[in-house]
Amino acid sequence: MSVRRYHYARDVEEALSLLEAYEGRGAILAGGMDLSRGMAPEIEGLIDITTAGLSGISWANGDLRIGATTTLEEVRLSDEVRGYLGGFLAEVMAHVATLPLRCMATLGGAVVSAHPWADVPTALVALGAEARWRTGEKTEKAPIEELYRRPFRAIFRRSVLTEIRLPRWEGAFAFEKVSRNAGDIALINCACGLGLDDTGKIAWARVVVGATPYRAERLAAVEALLAGETPAEGLWEEAARKAEAEARVGDDMRAPAEWRRAVVPVIVRRALERAANAVMGDER
């Protein structure tokens, strides 16, 4: 390890100027989860942004805003998050790693690291979450789904992620995950959401699978299949079959593509059923 200096950034500006000064040899540290698993040898300076005022959860202008350095456990325990979509995001957090790690890991870190096997990106892509970050003087923003289609790792080498914004949804979401044991990463995961219109038909649907072993991806064809339909048991099965055909799956050391292909429809169906039950429960 070649780290020589450790900086506590007082604010985002200081973090950015330090990052710039290191010319690629500095690294942002929040929870430190990924840095502790291995750091690029050229890193000389660590810039701790947990002191930069980026933690906190609040509602503003119809969005639930979560500061980048808010820990996953803070997210899980927050009243705002528990009240958001029936506690969907809080439930997702309970699936992530173990309590000691959740007390260190930050939501921003999970977004920036964007491990393909992670649970947070799957949930945030499904929720249509938006990321906000600072590059130099500029504040930029993009939906996380779109961000992941860009060279986001390069962006965050010279930027500081500041906030995640979650939109309001009229409907419900559900999360499914299969892992080897408690506290493990996903062998596959999935987040689905549904909303109904006044006539009881599906107004919108969100279907995302992750850890396939690729990063979370929306299954647009499945969402299209569901939109405008009336919830029914056969419909979930039909959507599941479509998901099986549409999802991109692959092999890794943890599970083969064959198993993932077989399990995609199962978890999509289960998540849709649970989301539908929650929506209709609300209606009732």
Next chain:
Amino acid sequence: MKIVGKSVRKVDGIALATGQPVFTLDAVPPGAAVGKILRSPYAHAEIVRIDTSRAEELPGVLCILHHGNVPRIPYTTAGQGWPEPSPYDSFLFDRKVRFVGDRVAAVAAISEEIADEALRLIEVEYRELPAVLDPAEATAPGAPVIHDEEDARGIHDPEHNVAAAIDIRVGDIVRGFAESDVVVETTCVFPYVQHVPLEPHCVVAYLDEEDRLVIRSATQVPFHVRRIVARALGLPLSRIRVIKPRIGGGFGTKQEIVLEDVAAALALRVRKPVVMKYTRAEEFVAARTRHPMKVRVVLGAKKDGKIHAIEMDVLSNTGAYGTHSLTVLSNVGSKTLPLYNKAPHLWFHGKAVYTNLPVAGAYRGYGATQGYFALEVAVDELAEKLGMDPLELRLKNHIRAGETSPIFEKIGEGRAGKAQVVRSCALEECIREGARRIGWEEKRGKRIREGNWIHGVGMALSMQGSGITDIDMAAATVVMNEDGTFRLLVGATDLGTGSDTILAQIAAEALGVPVEAISVYSSDTDFTPFDTGAYASSTTYVSGGAVLRAAREVRRQILEVAAAILEEPPEELDLEGGHVVSRKSGKRVPLSEVGHRAMYVTDQRHIIATASFVAPESPPPFAAFFAEVAVDTETGVVRGGKFVAAADCGTPINPALAEGQLEGAIVQGIGHTLYEELRFSPRGRVRNPNLFDYRIPTAADVPDVEVVLIPSDEPTGPYGAKSIGEIGINGPAPAIANAIHDAIGVRLYRIPFTPERVLRAIRAKSSA
């Protein structure tokens, strides 16, 4: 009994819980150099050239050892008794490397960073050789020969990569199967799994003021370390002292000399203290693993369910070196076949073969675990074929007190065994109690559905041993202080099991004092008497036997002194509550007075005794295991619901500690049953040498584990005790396999039962 049978507090509990500096690396001498090992990047290669000049020029590098500058002495790293049953196929450093991670060289430097940098600067030219990674291919004609060195000794058939082989016949197996009404054949596969002790291997080696080599090591076998390091380095035994502090878990991997020899060689060369420790990755790759095995069992039975013939055929993979290869192989049969002792026809045969993969060694269960997986799945299949309740089938066939098995005599520790009658056995009660607690009658075959989950129950039996007959020897010294307290010096090694506590309880019981009156010290080859060490489920039985003898001798000496004080014959006197009490007159004298008088006043002597105990036989503990699982048939996920183990360990000296041993072993067994497996690249590199990718059970994964001890009285054991350390790990794999079958009608023969394997088996069955 006043002390035995009570769950007294662990004697080292407070020190451990308050973080006292009790472990090996808590006491590193100032100025110690750091030792590091350069490891082979190839599975099989010859070292053509090694150039250490650039590394040696690095400031802070003190010395570099490799095959070119150390003596070449063949030895085994297996910490076993004498004569050593494992082949001498290892060298401090060799001209050849035999697995990815094998030793190439070692560096001592003034810091870890410099040592790491020095490793990078060592230039090694390898000539890569063809490697063999599949044990089934290792013995094929034309397979690369892994141990072609001429000076290795004791390899069964080096040309065919066979480290060890066994062939034991009882009766006539062909006739046995011919006479059977039903025959089933089952083959089970056990993968590479590692012990994952909390504390990796670590050692400090230094020269004392008299130039003797002191090795402070986290070892289960301090006396074997002394003997083996003496051999490996060509030193007189008298020049070596081994100190064993507290150990952070061993499970068998610390029955191996994996660092002490190198640290000692470095310390001798640089004449400074040297500290070495394995990283977690090294622990996975270059410590030891369980022997991966393929075990084929064929059972023949009569229509009424009487097992008539058993064949067990074993292919064991010992990896690159043959440590414990013969004895683990032997135990696959010797610890399992006597359980079904009614069968007159037995054939137990197998091989332990070399491959260019990590080295297998001792691991809790020691072959029995692999054997029981196959045997108890086979018994379940036999019950299915016979249309019998597997519980009834087992009750009909299992060994009872007063019975024997020819296997006891046929298979010993790398040699013939010794005839033995089972003197204590509460297995039948274990089976009935376990069945009651799991709800066997109510749940079996019901396939209860709960959401996506289908429930099933399965069972398995097991026995183990208590020490190694006629080989395991322990000695203990009991010393009386003048204030009436005692010191207990044992060579036995408490590796977290609580053996110091139960040995203190045995002494306290014999001496009529509370445990607090006994200070236990273990172990130091200079100051504690010999003990073969903590393995083979030996400590309670063998070391406990020695402690009891020594305590009884001290008791005799105390009564002799007290008799003079009380003017009564010693036969009339008892030890009780820290006093000597006369049964006849009721007169009493405190132990402090006895001690004071003996030491300072009259007929002066030190009340002290050392006694030895050799395992005269190896009384088996018994256990019945019951698993309830739930299977998600759409994803293949298996969830443990409940696990019940009912075990007979004779008299539990400390029930809480005995239960802890059982619970810990069960959780470790659930680990290999559901999650654990080392994975390899096509070139033999371990792909998951970390706890992120190699999963072990967490507290959140542990199902509702219920353990119950059903006492028996073992006449040869201290206060009726037998062992409990290993047996618990034999149950989970077969019990869970059988429970999965009960739930979904699918048999699984390869652990771990991952979602992928379970789902594949479900789909294969439904498409068949």
